[in-house]
Amino acid sequence: MKFLPLALMIMTMLSSLEIKAESATKPLVRIAELEIDPVQLEAYTRAVTEEISTSIRVEPGVLAIYSVAIKNQPNHLRFFEIYADEAAYQAHIASTHFQKYVVTTKQMIVSRKLFETVPLALGAKPGSPIAGRD
Amino acid sequence: MKFLPLALMIMTMLSSLEIKAESATKPLVRIAELEIDPVQLEAYTRAVTEEISTSIRVEPGVLAIYSVAIKNQPNHLRFFEIYADEAAYQAHIASTHFQKYVVTTKQMIVSRKLFETVPLALGAKPGSPIAGRD
Numbered sequence: 001m002k003f004l005p006l007a008l009m010i011m012t013m014l015s016s017l018e019i020k021a022e023s024a025t026k027p028l029v030r031i032a033e034l035e036i037d038p039v040q041l042e043a044y045t046r047a048v049t050e051e052i053s054t055s056i057r058v059e060p061g062v063l064a065i066y067s068v069a070i071k072n073q074p075n076h077l078r079f080f081e082i083y084a085d086e087a088a089y090q091a092h093i094a095s096t097h098f099q100k101y102v103v104t105t106k107q108m109i110v111s112r113k114l115f116e117t118v119p120l121a122l123g124a125k126p127g128s129p130i131a132g133r134d
Numbered sequence: 135m136k137f138l139p140l141a142l143m144i145m146t147m148l149s150s151l152e153i154k155a156e157s158a159t160k161p162l163v164r165i166a167e168l169e170i171d172p173v174q175l176e177a178y179t180r181a182v183t184e185e186i187s188t189s190i191r192v193e194p195g196v197l198a199i200y201s202v203a204i205k206n207q208p209n210h211l212r213f214f215e216i217y218a219d220e221a222a223y224q225a226h227i228a229s230t231h232f233q234k235y236v237v238t239t240k241q242m243i244v245s246r247k248l249f250e251t252v253p254l255a256l257g258a259k260p261g262s263p264i265a266g267r268d
Contacts, residue, residue, distance in 0.1 A: 031202070048254070048255065049254065056257040056258065056259060064257060064258045064259070066253070067253075067254040067256075068163050068165070068252060068256075069251060069252045070165075070249050070250075071250040071251055071252055074252065077254065078249075080200065080214040082200075115204050115205070116204075116205040117202035117203060117205055118204075120179060120182070120202055120203055120211065121182065121186045121187070121200070122200050123187060123189065123190040123196075123198060123199040123200065123201075124190065124200075124262070125190060125262070125263045128258070128261065128262035128264070129259045129261065129262065130198070
C-alpha cells in the first residue's frame with residue numbers, strides 16, 4: 001500500500017490538468033452569407049463598415065470581423081467572425097452598435113445564411129490576438 | 135503668372151500622393167469550401183494543420199489561414215485565407231509545403247469550391263498584421 005499516496009498525487013495532478021483544459025476557452029467562429037439589395041449596397045456598406053469598426057474598437061472580445069464580396073457579385077457578401085468565446089459573442093449581439101446596425105440594415109438584406117462552426121486551425125501571425133488560440 | 139510655381143508644386147504633391155495610394159496594395163482574401171471523405175478526415179486534418187502552421191511560420195506574406203468545420207458537419211470545411219497581396223498568394227501556392235499538401239490530400243477531397251473576393255472591411259485588433267490594411 002506504499003504506492004497509494006503517489007497514485008493519489010497523480011490522480012490529483014490529472015484532475016487539475018483536466019480543469020485547466022476545460023477553462024481554456026477556444027475562440028468562437030461564425031460565418032454568414034448575405035445577399036444585399038443592389039440598390040442599397042452603398043448604404044449597407046457604410047452601415048456595416050461602421051459597425052465592424054466600432055465592434056473592434058470597443059469590444060475586447062471581438063477579435064476579428066472580416067467582410068468580403070464574392071468577386072463579380074458585389075452584393076453577395078461573406079462574413080468570417082472570430083470572438084474570444086461564447087460570452088464575447090453574446091455581448092456583441094446585445095451591444096447598442098450591433099442593434100443599431102440590425103435596425104438600419106433590416107430592409108437592405110435580401111437573404112441571410114448563418115453558420116456555427118468548429119475551428120480546425122486558426123493560423124495567424126504572432127502579434128495577432130488569434131495566434132495560438134486554436 | 136506668379137501663381138504658376140505654387141500650382142506646379144500642388145500638382146506635384148497630388149501626383150506623388152496618387153503614386154503612394156496605388157503602391158499600397160490591399161490584402162488578397164480567398165475563400166474555399168471543401169468536402170472531405172469522412173473516412174479520411176483525421177488524416178486530412180493532420181495534413182492541413184501542418185500545412186497552415188508551416189505557411190504562417192515561414193511565409194511573411196501569409197497573414198492568416200483559418201479553417202473551420204460547419205457545426206454538425208465535420209467533413210464540410212470552410213477556409214478563409216488572407217495574403218499580403220497577389221504575389222504572396224502566388225508564392226504560397228508555389229511553395230514546397232503547399233505542393234506537398236496538394237499531393238497528400240488529393241484523394242481525400244470529395245469536392246472543392248474556390249472563391250476570389252473583394253474585401254469590404256477587414257476588422258482586426260491592433261497588433262494583428264491585418265489591422266489597418268483595408
